[in-house]
Amino acid sequence: MSHTCNHPIVKRKWSPEEDRILMKQIKETGPLMWDQIARHIPGRSGKQCKERWITVLDPNINRQDWSAEEDSRLLKFHKMYGNKWATISSHMKGRSSISVKNRFKFLKRHSARRIRTFGYDPLEQQETQESPAPEICFEMIELPAHMRIRLF
Structure with a gap:
């Protein structure tokens, strides 16, 4: 267990009181002096305070669903x-670097599924709205009777 300012650093859920202290300290010192801020919250490191602010408390962070236009810009950047x-996040208004990284990983995971389904990788396609939809070729294959389904 690491120590900062004689307080052991522990992993636990943030309490409303810790959030209140964190917001108060950020108002007083600004959101840059994380180790100094952490001294006011026993058991929390500067890194934990920064991550809590960036991912949960910062009112400037956009927590809405990502739009297709934002996804396109993310891929371009x-x-x-x-x-x-x-x-990249500096070009994505209201999106934190953590949010940007998580969204990219989400898009990458789902592109693998699309490759298996459609035979192309949307992340490799041109990321502009003007780009034409990729051509999808379907190959007809004969399936054994037990694998056939009826489509209506």
Whole structure:
């Protein structure tokens, strides 16, 4: 167990009181001096305080569902910057670097399913709305009788 300011750092759910103290400290010091802020919350590290602020408490963070346009921009910026999530998030108004990274991983996971289903990777397609839909080729194969289904 690591220690900061003689308080053991523990993993536990944040309490409303800890959130209140965190918000109060951010008002007083600003959201940059995380180790200083953590000194006011026993058992919390600067990193924990920063992550709590960025992922839960910051009122400037957009927590709405991602739009198709945002997904497209995320993919475009990922091609430009790679896994530099903070750089990408600076171009995505209201989206934290953690949110950007998580969304990209979600899109990547689901693209693998689309490859299996449709035979193409939407992440490799042009990310503009003007781009034409990819062509999908279907190959007719004869299935054994026990595998056939009726489509209506």
